[in-house]
Amino acid sequence: MSVLVNKDSKIIVQGFTGSEGTFHAEQMIAYGTNVVGGVTPGKGGQEHLGKPVFNTVQEAVEKVGADTTIIFVPPAFAADAIMEAADAGIKVIITITEGIPVADMIKAFDYIKSKDCRLIGPNCPGVITPGEAKVGIMPGFVFKEGEVGIVSKSGTLTYEAADQVVRQGLGITTAIGIGGDPIIGTTTKEAVELLMNDDDTKCIVMIGEIGGQLEPEAAKWVKENGTKPVVGFIAGETAPKGRTMGHAGAIVGGAEDTAEAKKAIMKECGIHVVDSPAEIGKKVKEVLS
Amino acid sequence: MNLHEYQGKEILASYGVRVQRGIVANNATEAVAAAKELTAETGTGWYVIKAQVHAGGRGKGGGVKLAKNLQEVEEIAGNIIGMDLVTPQTPPEGKHVRKVLVAEDVYYPGDSETSEFYMSVLLNRGSGKNMIMYSTEGGMDIEEVAEKTPHLIFTEEIDPSVGLQGFQARRVAFNLGLSGAAFKEMVKFVSSLYTAYTKSDSSLFEINPVLKTSDDKILAVDAKVVIDDNALYRHKDIAEMRDITEENPIEVEAKAVGLNYVDLDGNVGCMVNGAGLAMATMDLIKQAGGEPANFLDVGGTADAKRVEEAFRIILKDPNVKAILINIFGGIVRCDRVAQGVVDAYKNMGDAIKVPIIVRLQGTNAEIAKELIDNSGLAVHSAVMFQEAADKVKEVLA
Numbered sequence: 001m002s003v004l005v006n007k008d009s010k011i012i013v014q015g016f017t018g019s020e021g022t023f024h025a026e027q028m029i030a031y032g033t034n035v036v037g038g039v040t041p042g043k044g045g046q047e048h049l050g051k052p053v054f055n056t057v058q059e060a061v062e063k064v065g066a067d068t069t070i071i072f073v074p075p076a077f078a079a080d081a082i083m084e085a086a087d088a089g090i091k092v093i094i095t096i097t098e099g100i101p102v103a104d105m106i107k108a109f110d111y112i113k114s115k116d117c118r119l120i121g122p123n124c125p126g127v128i129t130p131g132e133a134k135v136g137i138m139p140g141f142v143f144k145e146g147e148v149g150i151v152s153k154s155g156t157l158t159y160e161a162a163d164q165v166v167r168q169g170l171g172i173t174t175a176i177g178i179g180g181d182p183i184i185g186t187t188t189k190e191a192v193e194l195l196m197n198d199d200d201t202k203c204i205v206m207i208g209e210i211g212g213q214l215e216p217e218a219a220k221w222v223k224e225n226g227t228k229p230v231v232g233f234i235a236g237e238t239a240p241k242g243r244t245m246g247h248a249g250a251i252v253g254g255a256e257d258t259a260e261a262k263k264a265i266m267k268e269c270g271i272h273v274v275d276s277p278a279e280i281g282k283k284v285k286e287v288l289s
Numbered sequence: 290m291n292l293h294e295y296q297g298k299e300i301l302a303s304y305g306v307r308v309q310r311g312i313v314a315n316n317a318t319e320a321v322a323a324a325k326e327l328t329a330e331t332g333t334g335w336y337v338i339k340a341q342v343h344a345g346g347r348g349k350g351g352g353v354k355l356a357k358n359l360q361e362v363e364e365i366a367g368n369i370i371g372m373d374l375v376t377p378q379t380p381p382e383g384k385h386v387r388k389v390l391v392a393e394d395v396y397y398p399g400d401s402e403t404s405e406f407y408m409s410v411l412l413n414r415g416s417g418k419n420m421i422m423y424s425t426e427g428g429m430d431i432e433e434v435a436e437k438t439p440h441l442i443f444t445e446e447i448d449p450s451v452g453l454q455g456f457q458a459r460r461v462a463f464n465l466g467l468s469g470a471a472f473k474e475m476v477k478f479v480s481s482l483y484t485a486y487t488k489s490d491s492s493l494f495e496i497n498p499v500l501k502t503s504d505d506k507i508l509a510v511d512a513k514v515v516i517d518d519n520a521l522y523r524h525k526d527i528a529e530m531r532d533i534t535e536e537n538p539i540e541v542e543a544k545a546v547g548l549n550y551v552d553l554d555g556n557v558g559c560m561v562n563g564a565g566l567a568m569a570t571m572d573l574i575k576q577a578g579g580e581p582a583n584f585l586d587v588g589g590t591a592d593a594k595r596v597e598e599a600f601r602i603i604l605k606d607p608n609v610k611a612i613l614i615n616i617f618g619g620i621v622r623c624d625r626v627a628q629g630v631v632d633a634y635k636n637m638g639d640a641i642k643v644p645i646i647v648r649l650q651g652t653n654a655e656i657a658k659e660l661i662d663n664s665g666l667a668v669h670s671a672v673m674f675q676e677a678a679d680k681v682k683e684v685l686a
Contacts, residue, residue, distance in 0.1 A: 105417070
């Protein structure tokens with residue numbers, strides 16, 4: 001089993017014919033992901049990478065039964081793309097785009113609440129279920145099939161964690177990149193909950209960073225509802241207050257959103273917190289044996 | 290993007306928010322002229338001279354002073370312009386003051402007592418909605434108020450589908466204990482403030498204090514305004530307000546070549562792909578006994594040109610004693626990055642005098658390590674994250 005995406009997901013790419021969309025759609029298809037088409041307004045009826053191009057998401061849903069989308073649309077139009085996907089009945093909306101204005105995301109986030117869908121991201125590396133579907137920009141070969149679920153705000157740090165897990169002779173059920181923006185569709189807690197309910201996942205790696213309250217919220221949920229071990233890391237112990245560290249959401253505002261404060265709460269809630277990012281894989285191996 | 294008080298007030302005023310009026314001046318002579326103009330416009334007899342720097346707590350550092358006549362305006366403005374203003378929010382060496390705002394006196398006596406409030410507009414990350422946060426305790430450090438008297442801080446969250454409603458603006462005014470003309474003024478103030486916030490794509494408004502004058506006007510005496518960088522493309526006029534003299538010069542240069550760089554105080558520079566891994570690398574440097582000298586995300590394309598640009602930026606900091614390059618090669622192949630490092634190193638000749646540790650992991654990591662090891666350069670290579678940390682410890686010893 002796995003969560004969010006698998007071999008049966010019918011995936012479309014929004015921003016299909018753009019350079020980013022093209023490059024990553026190619027990689028996804030090469031991985032064996034079930035890409036059923038793409039959307040680029042005005043290019044409907046064409047074929048791209050051997051898959052049909054549609055003008056609207058609705059058309060893609062009607063004609064090829066799309067249920068999952070990955071969005072590479074430029075920031076100025078990305079919120080619109082999210083709402084279009086939600087309106088068309090897409091169930092899993094994975095948004096890679098970085099740099100969407102906050103005001104646009106406030107609207108999109110509010111809009112999709114009444115729709116039957118789940119948004120992942122924006123500003124995220126996507127979701128991968130090894131051996132089944134890569135719906136993101138991550139290097140597929142790093143992720144081997146296995147029993148560890150990963151939830152992370154970051155891209156390369158997710159690859160790092162997955163690599164460490166694999167080197168311990170273990171593998172990944174599903175890795176979920178939830179994104180590093182101030183407003184994201186799926187919180188750390190929600191992603192952890194998905195993996196907690198997945199029978200094949202035996203351990204969860206939860207990677208967070210400074211800013212916001214998502215990790216403490218997830219930790220408290222784990223304390224109440226957790227049924228399997230969770231290994232945690234928070235990046236940004238050395239980040240200065242009030243400075244944005246790359247990710248728009250990675251900023252220390254007050255005492256409660258520092259790495260120290262988050263790690264303290266996570267420890268209290270029974271999460272196996274590692275202080276060194278080089279120890280993630282080792283810790284997973286330890287809690288599983 | 291941070292704005293100066295005078296720029297923030299310009300934006301507020303353009304949406305009908307009443308502000309303490311003022312005119313910006315670059316020197317003492319301009320300050321006197323500004324004071325005269327201000328008196329002609331507002332009738333003010335006294336003036337407040339306010340240093341324009343991107344930092345709070347200016348009053349505590351002597352950057353805000355009252356002038357009771359034109360001679361005092363000249364004197365005070367002359368003293369403040371050119372000073373290195375030290376406040377609790379500036380670096381220890383302070384911030385150089387290049388401009389002052391000559392502002393009208395709004396604390397004049399009248400029929401009622403003046404009172405000060407606090408008001409900010411910001412995103413509530415927990416709910417994904419904007420909120421207005423306000424307090425009866427104006428003119429004070431809000432974090433202190435939050436700690437000592439949290440019951441005096443109120444919030445009003447705004448539903449994105451309908452925007453700020455009248456009842457909400459009225460609730461703010463009631464909670465602030467206002468009545469009569471001041472109540473009406475506050476309702477108008479709150480609603481125009483929120484309009485200004487959304488129309489300007491701001492990510493923070495902090496008005497401290499909001500003043501009720503002795504004749505029941507409500508106005509913004511100060512204005513801290515931060516604009517959402519991601520939305521600047523649709524606000525060309527605001528984008529032009531950027532004052533790069535307020536920013537770290539190395540950061541400005543890095544931004545110009547498309548590198549995401551934050552200058553820090555430590556001794557080990559780093560160059561990483563991805564923000565999360567960059568922060569984790571900084572943390573690892575500290576655990577290895579060093580202190581990170583910077584945050585630097587080189588992004589997805591770490592070719593020779595980019596690596597060279599990053600080297601040049603990092604080496605501008607004289608405190609850097611070693612550089613750690615940490616790249617997780619996924620889509621980008623490690624051997625290409627390694628070649629980039631070797632080429633950049635050769636191009637830069639003698640400019641690199643500190644030890645370099647390169648940790649490449651991912652696609653073709655082993656080939657990359659060989660390439661570095663056989664290059665004949667004084668570069669330490671590593672494959673595992675911990676190995677990189679150990680090498681940092683080694684070169685610092």
